[in-house]
Amino acid sequence: MYLINAIYAGKEMCKATHFNSTETKVKFVTALTSVASGATGLSGAALEAAHGANLKLPSALSADMAENLSKASRWLGAPAAIVGVVYDFLNGNEQWHAGHVGLAIAYWTSSAAGAVLGICVTFGVLASWILPLTILLIAIGLIIMYFKERELKEFLGRSYFGTNKKDDRYRSLAEKQKAYAGLGA
Numbered sequence: 603m604y605l606i607n608a609i610y611a612g613k614e615m616c617k618a619t620h621f622n623s624t625e626t627k628v629k630f631v632t633a634l635t636s637v638a639s640g641a642t643g644l645s646g647a648a649l650e651a652a653h654g655a656n657l658k659l660p661s662a663l664s665a666d667m668a669e670n671l672s673k674a675s676r677w678l679g680a681p682a683a684i685v686g687v688v689y690d691f692l693n694g695n696e697q698w699h700a701g702h703v704g705l706a707i708a709y710w711t712s713s714a715a716g717a718v719l720g721i722c723v724t725f726g727v728l729a730s731w732i733l734p735l736t737i738l739l740i741a742i743g744l745i746i747m748y749f750k751e752r753e754l755k756e757f758l759g760r761s762y763f764g765t766n767k768k769d770d771r772y773r774s775l776a777e778k779q780k781a782y783a784g785l786g787a
Contacts, residue, residue: 604640608633619781620773621760625689632685639678646671676724683720687713705749712742757781 611633618626649668694709719735772778
């Protein structure tokens with residue numbers, strides 16, 4: 603799941619314009635941090651399982667190492683969760699002000715669920731909530747992607763004959779072409 607998120611964030615970063623380049627870069631770095639967190643957690647769990655099965659392991663792969671990997675995984679994932687929660691909340695506010703109440707509610711729900719999931723994973727509490735919250739976040743993400751018309755409307759509004767203010771238009775033909783090419787991605 604983390605790797606899919608990183609691939610999606612990379613695609614979003616490639617089609618970013620000056621309007622959203624900072625957000626997409628932060629989300630891409632956050633996605634890579636999540637991949638590292640997931641790999642660290644998987645390594646810690648595998649090492650824990652190997653110790654539970656009484657396998658003979660090198661001294662460097664101690665039970666303390668397994669515990670430290672699990673802790674590192676949780677603390678690597680915490681900043682990623684915080685960034686996701688903040689951006690979902692901000693996107694919810696943006697959609698609310700743009701008149702997209704359904705998308706705003708979806709983003710705010712994603713922000714709240716992400717916050718609870720981040721707390722559960724970081725502090726190791728309410729473990730039974732982790733899978734349902736993850737499935738809920740995936741479903742909300744799919745709903746947002748399905749109903750999001752913003753990219754096309756933004757492109758049209760920012761084009762030469764668009765309705766946006768002059769400062770809120772594409773600065774060059776190359777930027778407009780990059781945005782247009784990103785519509786189908």
